[in-house]
Amino acid sequence: MGRQPCCDKLGVKKGPWTAEEDKKLINFILTNGQCCWRAVPKLAGLRRCGKSCRLRWTNYLRPDLKRGLLTQAEEQLVIDLHARLGNRWSKIAARLPGRTDNEIKNHWNTHIKKKLLKMGIDPVTHEPLNKQLSSHDSSSPADHLPQVDNIHQVKENGVTLNWEENSTSSPAENSSGEESLLMNSICSDVYLMNSMWLDETPLMDTLWDSTPKLENENNGMGLPMWEDNCPWLLDCQDFGIHDFGFNCFSQIESNALQTTDMDRKGL
DNA sequence: AAGGTCTCCAACCGCGCGCAG
DNA sequence: ACTGCGCGCGGTTGGAGACCT
Numbered sequence: 106m107g108r109q110p111c112c113d114k115l116g117v118k119k120g121p122w123t124a125e126e127d128k129k130l131i132n133f134i135l136t137n138g139q140c141c142w143r144a145v146p147k148l149a150g151l152r153r154c155g156k157s158c159r160l161r162w163t164n165y166l167r168p169d170l171k172r173g174l175l176t177q178a179e180e181q182l183v184i185d186l187h188a189r190l191g192n193r194w195s196k197i198a199a200r201l202p203g204r205t206d207n208e209i210k211n212h213w214n215t216h217i218k219k220k221l222l223k224m225g226i227d228p229v230t231h232e233p234l235n236k237q238l239s240s241h242d243s244s245s246p247a248d249h250l251p252q253v254d255n256i257h258q259v260k261e262n263g264v265t266l267n268w269e270e271n272s273t274s275s276p277a278e279n280s281s282g283e284e285s286l287l288m289n290s291i292c293s294d295v296y297l298m299n300s301m302w303l304d305e306t307p308l309m310d311t312l313w314d315s316t317p318k319l320e321n322e323n324n325g326m327g328l329p330m331w332e333d334n335c336p337w338l339l340d341c342q343d344f345g346i347h348d349f350g351f352n353c354f355s356q357i358e359s360n361a362l363q364t365t366d367m368d369r370k371g372l
Numbered sequence: 373a374a375g376g377t378c379t380c381c382a383a384c385c386g387c388g389c390g391c392a393g
Numbered sequence: 394a395c396t397g398c399g400c401g402c403g404g405t406t407g408g409a410g411a412c413c414t
Contacts, residue, residue, distance in 0.1 A: 119383080120384090141399075156384085161382090164383080211382085215381080381408100384407095387401105392398085392399105393397090
C-alpha cells in the first residue's frame with residue numbers, strides 16, 4: 106500500500122502565503138499553541154495542508170526568528186558546523202538561535218558555497234581543492250571531518266576554541282584579513298562559541314518548543330510576554346500588528362517601523 | 373528602454389523515522 | 394511484527410527582483 110498524501114490534494118491551496126492566511130495561522134497558534142499540524146488548517150480555517158502550515162510557521166512566522174543576512178560570525182559558525190555535520194541543516198540551525206534550517210541551507214547554497222569555492226575550498230569536503238585533486242577521493246563529508254585527536258583546544262575567556270592539527274597555526278595566527286575578522290567575531294561571541302562546542306540546545310530554541318504560555322500573570326491579557334525576546338512581532342506590520350489586538354506594543358511598533366524602514370532603505 | 377540572464381529565497385516534494393494501535 | 398499516521402528533514406523548484414547587455 107502506497108503512502109497517503111499528507112493532505113487532500115483537492116481544494117488545498119499552494120504557493121505564496123497571503124497576509125490574511127498568515128494572520129489566521131498566527132492567531133490560531135497564539136490561541137492554541139503548536140498542536141497537531143494536520144488539524145491546524147481545518148481548525149484555523151485555512152485551505153492549506155498541515156505541512157505547509159508548519160513550514161510557514163517555522164520558517165517565517167515563528168516568533169524567535171531573526172531576519173536579514175547571516176552575520177559573519179554566524180556564517181563562520183555555519184561553515185564550521187557543516188564541516189562537522191555535513192548537510193544536516195536542522196542540526197546546524199539548532200546551533201544558530203533565530204535561524205531556520207531552510208534559511209541556512211539557502212544561505213549556504215547561494216553565498217557560502219561560492220565563497221568557499223572562491224577561496225579554493227571544496228564546500229562538500231572542506232578540503233583545499235588542489236589537495237583533493239591529488240588525493241584519492243572518498244565518499245561522505247563525514248570522512249573528511251577532522252579527527253578528534255587532531256583538534257587542538259585552547260580556553261579563552263572560559264570558551265574552548267578548537268582548530269585542526271593540519272592547520273599551520275592557531276586560529277588567530279592562521280587567519281588574516283576577512284578570515285581573521287570572522288574568527289575574532291566568533292571568539293568574542295561567547296554565546297555562539299558555547300552553543301557551537303557544547304552539546305546544548307541554545308536558549309532561544311527552547312523558548313518556542315512548546316505551547317506558548319498563555320496564562321501570564323504579568324500582563325493579565327492571556328498573552329505571552331514577548332516584548333523582550335520576540336522582535337518578530339515588529340515585522341507584523343505587513344498585516345498590521347493591531348489586527349492581533351496587540352495595541353500594547355505601540356511603542357515597540359513605532360521603533361520597529363523605523364527599523365524596518367531603515368532596512369528597506371538598505372541602511 | 374527592453375529583453376535576457378542571474379540571484380535569491382519561499383515554498384513544495386518525497387522520503388525516513390518514531391510512535392501508537 | 395506489522396501497518397498507518399504524523400512530523401521533520403533535506404533536496405529541489407519556481408517566481409520575483411536585481412543586474413547586465
